[in-house]
Amino acid sequence: MTRTLARLLQAPSVILLLLWMVVPLGMTIYFSTIRYQLLYPERSGFVGWSNYEFFFTDPAFWPAILNTLTLVGSVLIITVGLGLAIALLIDRSFPGRGVLRVLLISPFFIMPTVNALLWKNMMLHPIYGLFAVFAGFFGLEPIEWLKDAPLLSVIMIVSWQWTPFAILIFITSLQNFDSEQKEAALLDGAGFRARFIYLILPHLARPIAVVIMIQTIFHLSIFAEIFVTTSGGPGVQSTNLAFLIFAQALQGFDVGVASAGGVLAIILANIVAFFLIRMIGRNLAV
């Protein structure tokens, strides 16, 4: 009796959540199986796998997958590495530490679009950009970043925004590192390297896992930074999966194919999530 009542009382929220999830998912799957070209609305009807086939055989598909994985992987390595180094560096008391921390964290509070614009016009611009100015100062030819190294540019932009996130998580975790443990290690004759490898890294295993998981989820679907800077180009050099879907849907006006891409993206995200959760699950067990 009480169980039925409990179920009944839970029902509205469960149903709402289900609708929230299932309706868009169902519609995406549905769209991915019909012909849905905005330019020719009169042609419709069930087409089976052909939208998927179309998306798969798109010459941009494999480059987009590769770009997505490169982007996520490089950003993870840079942000975690840099985040660790900076967090360790500022984890001691010195005058101006509070201000420095706020400054270090602040890029994270800038909107991705603004961030991308900022980098495009103030850092990477071949004439006005800071990098070009430096290059000029040393008498070098300025690099046209967005043309010559588009994916690298996007990686830099995203890393700049997300390193603060890693710093923030790591510094919080370092603050509850037991100082007596450090002192015991000092008495045991452990130098900085040994303390880092045997004490600090294991202590940070969990926060590192959390940073990797959260960032992966966000970076699989990076869009604004690419849209604002390179528009996926030149060619498809900086097109990732999210951008490819966008290109299909709104540049190709083909909702059917874009939906098929969407479904593929969901599957990709789930595969990545599966491995991540296993990896993190192992860490959490410690």
Next chain:
Amino acid sequence: MAGLELTSVKKSFGGVAIIHGIDLSIRSGEFIVFVGPSGCGKSTLLRLIAGLETTLEGNIRIGERDVTTADPGDRGVAMVFQTYALYPHMSVRENMGFGLRMNGVDKDDIRKRVDRAADILHLDRLLERKPSELSGGQRQRVAIGRAIVREPEVFLFDEPLSNLDAELRVRMRLEIANLHKRLGATMIYVTHDQIEAMTLADRIVVLKDGLIEQVGSPIELYDDPDNAFVAGFIGSPRMNFLDAKVVAVEGDHTTVSLVDFDDIHVRLELERPLAVGSAARLGIRPEHFDASAEIALTVPIEVIENLGGIAYAYARTEDGNPLIIDIKGDRNVVEGKDFTARFDAARAYLFDPETGLRLR
């Protein structure tokens, strides 16, 4: 094994002087206990010896070596922390072997030494566990084990038993005493616990506000304190202090009258006579009241704490000064009634009320 020599060691934090100049000489193999009120600098002094705080003034020698500026790892000292400070991600074996590993001892040797230490501390069956899978007492033993495998010249303990329950404390206390006998190493031990201090120490160092008040064997400090602070600090419950006034001096005998008990005179033997009329404080330990003694003080009893074998009566003099009396389990003493406590003049100590120094 090595002795230890501190010469006018000072320490201040952010301009505030905490340790005001400590001179202390510790013999090789000695068990030294630091006691003193909270915040007096016991831990700081221990950390200075360990090298966890930098010594800017004064000099620290361990054995033949001046270690004043040496790194903590190079001083040949091992420390057992109050919170144990075990490495949570390492097994007991790895915890104990870490120091040896850092010093490049080879694997087989580490294994042997850890096994030996585990044997001494009965940790054999826990070696593969993580610290989180151990009880408090077991963690404590691992912390001690981590110290002994390194075979240091000096062991430092900072309140190592204060997180354990009473029964375990007694057991670990005995184990530490045995360990000291067995290893014969120099040990410095900080504690708040009277019993630990009295039972473990070869010599006790009483600290107050960053200065040494007195150094001596437990019995010396108990029988012959140099000042009112040490007299009050050593012994439990603490010594009673009563205001007194010198009324007569004849040769090496001085007679004082107790201010709270108008007509009671106490005649003491003093080497250095006092001026008639000067003030003094008379100290008498609760356990030195004795029904067959000569001098009688009659006071109303407020509370009795009866522990069975021993019982303490808490009284208050007319002027409101507290008086604690060990009534030796006397069942006839009643709360709310007057009681006559007796003591011998020979058991009383006299102190200068201004400086707190003992008047002998």
